[in-house]
């Protein structure tokens with residue numbers, strides 16, 4: 001599946017194995033909360049597992065550094081939108097470093113991609129997949145024929161799509177649209193909003209989905225091995241991005257879509273309006289070991305929705321201490337090799353990180369310093385680092 005030249009039975013692949021991973025990045029208007037962290041740590045484990053298997057990974061992530069939520073927050077707080085974006089991108093990067101998330105090979109902003117977006121939107125208009133309203137806004141026709149067909153990413157029916165579209169940034173009510181589901185590709189300039197030269201499109205700024213379609217195509221290459229993000233991105237964002245790219249290239253956007261579950265707090269959805277966001281940088285400031293935060297995230301399977309409760313961090317800190325004590329006591333080489341093989345096996349089974357942490361618990365329970373050897377100890381520490389991104393040194 002991950003080999004570009006592989007067409008025959010397993011083992012017949014001769015060319016280098018490669019994977020193209022595109023994960024939707026943040027809109028930088030607020031600090032990283034645990035839900036974001038869960039997403040980027042899940043894809044970090046995927047990248048680590050691929051690298052461990054000798055697969056060459058091209059990992060691309062965008063940052064939506066111009067969009068409505070960012071401009072609204074900037075206006076509400078009286079901060080220049082560019083300054084807000086820069087400061088939040090810096091904070092996000094520092095959070096990712098704390099959590100030992102390997103950086104993507106390409107971290108690309110929407111603003112720097114505007115010339116490519118203009119080119120793509122113009123091509124969509126020229127091919128009849130997009131149309132322009134009287135006010136200059138350009139919309140994509142969801143009725144455009146694409147392969148696989150529209151709806152294949154989210155598996156939602158049209159009736160299910162409509163309310164979700166309205167909830168997640170879509171504008172079904174906009175007058176003049178051919179279909180309420182048609183998404184914005186290019187927003188014509190408005191007074192007081194940033195704008196860029198759009199050539200024949202006129203001045204304006206990009207829509208959200210086209211940004212990812214264009215960045216993924218340019219920096220990762222299509223088809224992506226995996227297009228990823230939080231489960232709230234499946235529709236409309238990934239559905240629309242895939243359709244845009246498929247209209248532009250005539251080929252499937254991605255071989256697989258991986259969506260990470262949502263994280264709530266103490267029984268409620270985490271949201272800015274409820275004021276219950278668990279912010280990574282705040283936990284670190286309060287003295288939490290970032291490796292314990294990472295262990296909390298890894299103790300839940302990436303596909304499940306789960307609740308963060310305050311005791312989880314203490315539990316993870318205790319587990320981490322036990323693993324570190326075991327690593328310090330040392331381990332027999334044969335046991336170490338067995339543990340590493342088991343870790344690889346459970347992670348290869350749909351990234352079962354909770355099972356991987358259970359294996360570490362068992363190993364720590366059974367370890368005693370009577371039969372350790374330095375080679376075994378090093379093997380475990382290196383594997384836990386390489387596969388799970390947890391530093392036991």
Ligand SMILES: [Zn+2]
Nearest residue numbers: 024025212237
């Ligand atoms: Zn995206």
